[in-house]
Amino acid sequence: MQTLTPVTLRSRPSLDEHELALVNARLETASPSEIVAWAHDRFGARLAMTASFADTTLIDIATSVAPDVEVIFLDTGFHFAETLNAVRRAMERYALNLTVLRPPADAADVWEHGSDACCAARKVDLLDQHLTGRVDAWLSGVRRADSPERADAAIVSIDRRGLVKVNPMANMTDDEYERYIAERDVIVNTLQYDGYASIGCWPCTEPSTDGRAGRWGGTKTECGLHL
Numbered sequence: 092m093q094t095l096t097p098v099t100l101r102s103r104p105s106l107d108e109h110e111l112a113l114v115n116a117r118l119e120t121a122s123p124s125e126i127v128a129w130a131h132d133r134f135g136a137r138l139a140m141t142a143s144f145a146d147t148t149l150i151d152i153a154t155s156v157a158p159d160v161e162v163i164f165l166d167t168g169f170h171f172a173e174t175l176n177a178v179r180r181a182m183e184r185y186a187l188n189l190t191v192l193r194p195p196a197d198a199a200d201v202w203e204h205g206s207d208a209c210c211a212a213r214k215v216d217l218l219d220q221h222l223t224g225r226v227d228a229w230l231s232g233v234r235r236a237d238s239p240e241r242a243d244a245a246i247v248s249i250d251r252r253g254l255v256k257v258n259p260m261a262n263m264t265d266d267e268y269e270r271y272i273a274e275r276d277v278i279v280n281t282l283q284y285d286g287y288a289s290i291g292c293w294p295c296t297e298p299s300t301d302g303r304a305g306r307w308g309g310t311k312t313e314c315g316l317h318l
């Protein structure tokens with residue numbers, strides 16, 4: 092599978108550094124809904140979002156503002172049944188404009204090629220190829236409270252693909268996040284009730300209440316989507 096580079100994906104970001112700084116300063120105190128509204132106003136139908144279905148908080152926020160926003164789920168082939176059940180429940184509750192991306196049959200897997208190659212083939216390359224030329228911006232559920240590696244996550248940035256990446260929940264604290272889930276009765280992947288604070292593929296996820304510490308046996312904390 093070809094690995095796409097920023098050059099092949101997009102040659103120029105749609106926000107220059109000056110505008111990026113102004114937007115981040117303005118949105119730092121905005122609510123997640125206001126941040127999604129900014130992105131939707133700015134990029135319209137060329138805005139998409141990704142969802143891991145650990146819960147549907149970002150889906151709930153984003154579809155309240157932009158009901159037709161494309162929701163991308165990367166079906167790696169290694170998801171827990173509980174995660175696939177959360178997708179089904181979300182489909183019933185929200186009229187999702189859902190796109191499910193699946194890797195080719197010969198994609199590298201974690202058993203033979205290791206986690207970096209497997210994540211590249213089953214997540215990163217899939218998303219790169221899908222986003223190429225289709226969108227100008229995407230929403231992710233990254234929060235600064237997720238892990239030390241995410242502590243400095245910007246609300247708006249230019250990603251390595253040259254796309255505008257928007258993290259509407261970047262500055263939500265754990266308390267605010269949990270309050271939103273309770274108040275909106277957001278769909279929660281039932282694995283969270285079994286001690287999985289972060290949920291990915293079953294071969295690479297252990298129960299842990301310490302942020303993303305249960306992912307990849309402690310060897311890494313990111314699959315590459317957010318790097």
Ligand code: SF4
Pocket residue numbers: 167169200201205206207209210211213214291292293294295314
């Ligand atoms: S999280 Fe594990 S199983 Fe899933 S794509 Fe990455 S290495 Fe493969």
